[in-house]
Amino acid sequence: MLGLSKKDTTFLLIVIFLTLATPILLQPFPEGSALAQFNAGYPDLMQRFAIYGIFAIGFNILFGLTGYLSFGHAAFLGVGSYSVVWMYKLLSYNVLPGLILAVLMSALFALFIGFISLRRSGIYFSILTLAFAQMSFNLAYSVLTPLTNGETGLQVYTNDPQVLMSAGSPTSPHFFGIVMNESAKIDVGGWQFTFSNGYYFCAIIAIIVFYLSLRIFRSPFGIMLRAIKTNQTRMSYTGLNSRPYTLAAFVISGMYAGLAGGLLASMDPLAGAERMQWTASGEVVLMTILGGAGTLMGPVLGAGFIKYFENIFSKINDNILYAWFSALPEGLADALVFMLHPFIGKGWNLTLGLLFMLVVIFLPGGLMEGGSRIWGLITGKNRKSKKAGKDPEHHPKPSAHVN
Amino acid sequence: MGILEVSNVNKRFGGLQALGNVNLDIAAGTVHAIIGPNGAGKSTLLNVLVGKLIPDTGTVLFNGVSVLGRKPYEINQLGISRVFQTPEIFSDLTVFENMLIPCFAKRDGSFRLHALESIAAEKDLIEKAEHMLTEVNMADKRHMLASSLSRGDKRRLEMAMCLVQEPKLLLLDEPTAGMARADTNNTIDLLNQIHDSREITMVIIEHDMHVVFSLAKRITVLAQGSPLVEDTPDNIKGHPKVKEAYLGEAAA
Secondary structure, three states: OOOOOHHHHHHHHHHHHHHHOHHHHOOOOOOOOHHHHHOOOOHHHHHHHHHHHHHHHHHHHHHHHHOOOOOOOHHHHHHHHHHHHHHHHHOOOEHHHHHHHHHHHHHHHHHHHHHHHOOOOHHHHHHHHHHHHHHHHHHHHHHOHHHHOHHHOEEOOOOOOOOOOOOOOOOOOEEOOEEOOOEEEEEEOOEEEEEEHHHHHHHHHHHHHHHHHHHHHHOHHHHHHHHHHHOHHHHHOOOOOHHHHHHHHHHHHHHHHHHHHHHHHHHOOEEOHHHHOHHHHHHHHHHHHHHOOOOOOHHHHHHHHHHHHHHHHHHOOHHHHHHHOOOOOHHHHHHHHHHHHHHOHHHHHHHHHHHHHHHHHHOOOHHHHHHHHHHHHHHOOOHHHHHHHHOOOOOOOOOOOOO | OOOEEEEEEEEEEOOEEEEEEEEEEEOOOOEEEEEOOOOOOHHHHHHHHOOOOOOOEEEEEEOOEEOOOOOHHHHHHHOEEEEOOOOOOOOOOEHHHHHHHHHHHHHHOOOOOOOOOOHHHOHHHHHHHHHHHHHOOOHHHOOOEHHHOOHHHHHHHHHHHHHOOOOOEEEEEOOOOOOOHHHHHHHHHHHHHHHHHHOOEEEEEOOOHHHHHHHOOEEEEEEOOEEEEEEOHHHHHOOHHHHHHHHOHHHO
């Protein structure tokens, strides 16, 4: 179906189901229960999952396939956001023109930055992209204020032209009348599910771009990109110039980032320069590596993981901890809270950092590798565990020749 | 006129004359070996032939077209393939995917963005790749990761990747370096079989005399950057100048 193999079609259908059912799946605890704060099924967070998922999927096309580590992808995120807000200011609150402009502008930016940065590889490439992103950030922050409104951030004012606005048009971002921040709340038993327009808009776009990335992974172009990652010498002695391939991958991933940036501004009609800062570029690197670079689903998982930590762990405070430990003797509870204090609230970065270290050290393939190992243990298909069973002191066969 | 003509090539690295007045004329369809002691300039010569080094003077013509100043991928597109001393393959890809890359490269030449096409739809190329794998006896290993192959199989795969592009000239840089005897003999058989079935011109740079005398139709001996003698293997075997170059004055 859709030009995919049977296995990939099943995979895509599962992804579609999970994405569409997210408002239900992320709401596992009934309202009012002690664990309800771990529910992630509210629109704002789910939209972030989808948007940063798109960002990471795009980043993975570059980093996961070609191995070129860009530290400047946040620049495209910012370009996308500014494009959308400008379209609000000039035309109307319909997000479509803005999103199209966001993708085109970020493609142009990526073509320019990629053309220069891809003259180098490895760490030099990373530094060049980082330099470009920081330049963009500084330009947006202080130099190009007429275009970006500097540190205040770009937003829509009442005296903006908005030439396509008529009397009845919605006054917040919408897609042909479907207003993004409207939602339907449904109560089932103790549970409350929120189905928001904004989330479903992002989710459908995310599914489309996920499908496109699946096609890219399975295409001759995808296999070329993986070949570039493995051996550029053989690549050139096979008659292939790797530059156009890497540039195309860079532009495609830049377009994904621009789309994600545009969607951020579609959910909340603001665009600030801080969206372009290097921390945002670093975040997508973390997402991709945490989830599993080069895998299809990994970056999305990584994005979800980091955004969950950012929004849920940061909300746990000492009072909540005391409530959990209320059954324990006071001294013990104090000690536990004291120990856990650095890891919660504002300390969520510390927890995430530790987790990231653990994943990188023990699961170099990211969460996806963890998942497949667990799956292997359950089904017994894991070759390593089988071999270990037969030959507990298994040693690798000595290789016949020295390489 | 040969398929590859090297005339008056000189290359200096600082004070070292790596190549001095090299003239070579390699006939189409032959297997030409270039031998010589360590430091004779064999690798430098090969790097000049594939465009990795630009000589100080001289010309290198392939079928009448100069290869100098061209990038390695452009030289490959002219019809020259190279096999490396350590097999250069795509080790993170499967054997079959390794075979697909040169097939695509051969078909599309330079860049073509086929980002949304499916590999499975390229039936011709898949068939071509399968056919080549069968020819080098690796069809049963097609789903293996290239990095997990033995040294001999890696060499086989690299050779297959070069051959599937139907090159006019195949350059081999010590194709049996670091191989066990059995693997070496397999490689010799494979190369002989390739040459017999396709009439590809081959230039072999080799240390191992057993390999050289089992393959070459013609041999050039290089010493201190210049060709010493060029002759048939039988004549080279007892040549006094060759003995001198390899073993020093005393043996002559």
